[in-house]
Amino acid sequence: MKIRDARDSDGERLAELINACYDEYAGCVLDIDGEVPELRAIATHHAGNGGRFWVAENDRRILGCVGVTPGPDNTFELKKLYVAKDARKMGVGKRLVSLVEAEAMSRGARAIDLWSDTRFEDAHRLYERRGYVRGAKTRELHDKSNSVERYFRKELR
Secondary structure (H helix, E strand, C coil): CEEEECCHHHHHHHHHHHHHHHCCCCCCCCCHHHHCHHHHHHHHHHHHCCCEEEEEEECCEEEEEEEEEECCCCEEEEEEEEECHHHCCCCHHHHHHHHHHHHHHHCCCCEEEEEEECCCHHHHHHHHHCCCEEEEEEEECCCCCCCEEEEEEEECC
């Protein structure tokens, strides 16, 4: 497995990965043009927001992805952590989250925030093992998936 910076041309394969992850949960719908158009140019989108995006791949198959962007008050936000079902429990998610943490720390961040759909309990366990604290806050996205997201934070200093 190789982890590299994402390219805009990864969009179709990223959509396949995310769609497969969504298919594991009733009611999750991937609406690229309506809700996540950044998938069409993921590297440009993240760079334009001062962030980065990575993919983990094996033989040109994307096994996982994650992004990071600067947030307010010297924080960063972890974005779009997805790992293919058959690649889970193999350290892919852990390595991707480590990249986000290293990037944020190298840029002097004091904390990393993230929001995760309440249905994604496996991901929540990964975050908590990595030291992220589950907050009391949730937010409704009013999207096609009727998503409610839970807030997590990891203090870095």
